[in-house]
Amino acid sequence: MYEHYFQCPYCWEEISVLLDPSVKRQVYIEDCEVCCNPIEFLVGFEENELQEFEIQNIEQ
Structure with a gap:
């Protein structure tokens, strides 16, 4: 799994999401x-x- 941080487009808080690199496009x-x-x-x-x-x- 790949952890990626980004800013929420609603509340602008920095959060992270786990991404699966075995799926090429999601x-x-x-x-x-x-x-x-x-x-x-x-x-x-x-x-x-x-x-x-x-x-x-x-x-x-």
Whole structure:
């Protein structure tokens, strides 16, 4: 597993997420562990290295 730190697009707190480098491309939704708002993740790995990491708030 690969731990990656980022800033929540809602509350601006720095949080971390565990990413699985065995899955080359991932798109999923996970709640912020601080403010509980949903965040969409786009993650891409190449040769077990993180190449793409984008987050987007999901307007409610």
